[in-house]
Amino acid sequence: MAFQSRPMFSIMLNYFKRPWAIRRMASSMATxxxxxGMGCEAVVNVDNPHEADEWAAVTLQSKGFVVPVFSSNVHETRGYNRAAKVARGKLLVVWQDDQIAPESPKWVHDLVKVFDAYPQLAIIGMNTYRLCKHLEGTNRWGAPDYWLPDPKTGVRWTYAQNVDFAPLVVRAVAYSALGGLDEGFSRSGDCGIWGDWELCNRAWMDGWQTGFMFMEGRQGDGHAGGTHTGGNAEKCWGRQQLVTSSGFTKRYGTQLLQDELCGKVWDLNMRSFTLADPNDPKKCPYGSEGLTRFANCTKPA
Incomplete structure (x- = not known):
């Protein structure tokens, strides 16, 4: 856990005014x-430097595992981009400050297996996801148990068109090639809503791929997230949701593009995975009983 010359993972945390969770977050990530055993660091953009003393103490105690970056309410999008410039890991894990890591490191080993086996895979979401953005009315959650585990890796995962913050894991070379998160969708101090989907769309359009793998054992810290309390809730999920969703729709909303991306994900899923229960049509994630209804679960020729 001491200083690593080149860790495999860099957890990128944007922190803002949650002092009760600092030590628990740092401890859970370190554990x-x-x-x-694969090399990991936690790069923390401390977005309210009034708590610099506490983070300095945690940094000292962690013996180099925690790497602080001090900003002043640049908020999520710019905070993660700043952390990415400091991070030395090959895989960047976008993390939020109301999340406590699971005790087991199994998710770490599973991620390495999948990223090693699929070099075009740029992003793996571990929160919620959509197989097809414009034909699903809500996000999917939980393990994609409609597929058997991937025969290449033994891990249960799926290709997905869009995945959500957070956790969200990005190959460092892809994050750099794509230019990181788009800072033009929000001002300093605004939440980074829709930045995850925007990054996923750019990844697909640039020849990369996006997938989803559920993280077992992740917890909350027992308090509501900062974007869900008081005036911040309306600021983020009201005004900022409208601003960024409108921008996303203008940039990527054409039916032709969305159909192409959904079809690409369907094709990859059907060629890569096997249904857990092929005799039950209700278990098909693309069938008439599921969230999407534009295709079936018949393998393409």
Missing amino acids: SCGGS
């Missing part, structure tokens, strides 16, 4: 990711 879960740092205890995997």
Whole structure:
């Protein structure tokens, strides 16, 4: 857990005014990711430097595992981009400050297996996802147990068109090639809503791929997230949701593009995975009983 010349993972945390969770967050990340034996660091954009003393103490105690970056309410999008410039890991894990890492490091080993086996895979979401953005009315959650585990890796995962913050894992070379998160969708101090989907669309259009793998054992810290309390809720999920969703729709909303991306994900899923229960049509994630209804679960020729 001491200083690593080139860790496998860099957890990128944007922190803002949650002092009760600082030590628990740092400890859980050190146990879960740092205890995997694969090399891990936690790069923290401390977005309210009034708590610099506490983070300095945690940094000293962690013996180099925690790497602080001090900003002043640049908020999520710019905070993660700043952390990415400091991060030295090959895989960047976008993390949020109301999340506690699972005790088991199994997710770390599973991620490495999948990223090693699929070099075009740029992003793996671990929160919620959509197989097809414009034909699903809500996000999917939980393990994609409609597929058998991937025969290449033994891991249960799926290709997905869009995945959500957070956790969200990005190959470092892809994050750099794509230019990181688009800072033009929000001002300093605004939440980074829709930045995850925007990054996924750019990844697909640039020849990369996006997938989803559920993280077992992740917890909340027992308090509501900062974007869900008081005036911040309306600021983020009201005004900023409208601003960024409108921008996303203008940039990527054409039916031709969305159909192409959905079809690409369907094709990859059907060629890569096997249904867990091929005799039950209700278990098909694309069938008439599921969230999407534009295709079936018959393997393409």
